[in-house]
Amino acid sequence: MMAYNLKEIIPGEGLGDLKFGMTRDEVQTILSVPNDKDSINDPEYPEDNSEVWHYDEFEISLGFEKIGDEWRLENIALSSNDYELHHRKLIGLDKETLLAKLDKMGLTEFLLDEFEEEEGTQTVIRSNETAINFFLEDGVLSEIMWSPIYEEE
Numbered sequence: 001m002m003a004y005n006l007k008e009i010i011p012g013e014g015l016g017d018l019k020f021g022m023t024r025d026e027v028q029t030i031l032s033v034p035n036d037k038d039s040i041n042d043p044e045y046p047e048d049n050s051e052v053w054h055y056d057e058f059e060i061s062l063g064f065e066k067i068g069d070e071w072r073l074e075n076i077a078l079s080s081n082d083y084e085l086h087h088r089k090l091i092g093l094d095k096e097t098l099l100a101k102l103d104k105m106g107l108t109e110f111l112l113d114e115f116e117e118e119e120g121t122q123t124v125i126r127s128n129e130t131a132i133n134f135f136l137e138d139g140v141l142s143e144i145m146w147s148p149i150y151e152e153e
Helices: 024-031 095-104
Strands: 008-010 036-041 049-055 060-067 070-078 111-117 120-127 132-137 140-146
Touching: 024 049, 095 120, 095 132, 095 140
Parallel strands: none
Antiparallel strands: 036 049, 049 060, 060 070, 070 140, 111 120, 120 132, 132 140
16 A cells, blocks of 8 residues: 655645545545545535545545536645644644744734634634634634635636
């Protein structure tokens, strides 16, 4: 079996050898069969179909969109500190430390949303420039999700 690079978060491109735009078959060649799949179909928009594959071993979820007759990798979410952005591990960092590390990487333009929920405070730090979302629970980074970078029209 071939060894694949799945360590580095590449904004706008993917996760190591997993690249946005890959088909489901191409992804399965790298990761094998997912532990679980969720289909999302909105009756109001039947042309907008999506599917999410969950890989427990890797602590990642992959979102696919149906484009024409093909399903293509559209977003990646991860919750393990095994992955790095610009050679830095981020999962588990508090909000201030995360923002300081992102600043050192040159990522400074963010939108910040905070929500109070029964489970605690949820914070989303969004970078439209890099199409990355950082999800914090009670001030600690628990998940990173990103997608291709689309040019504004």
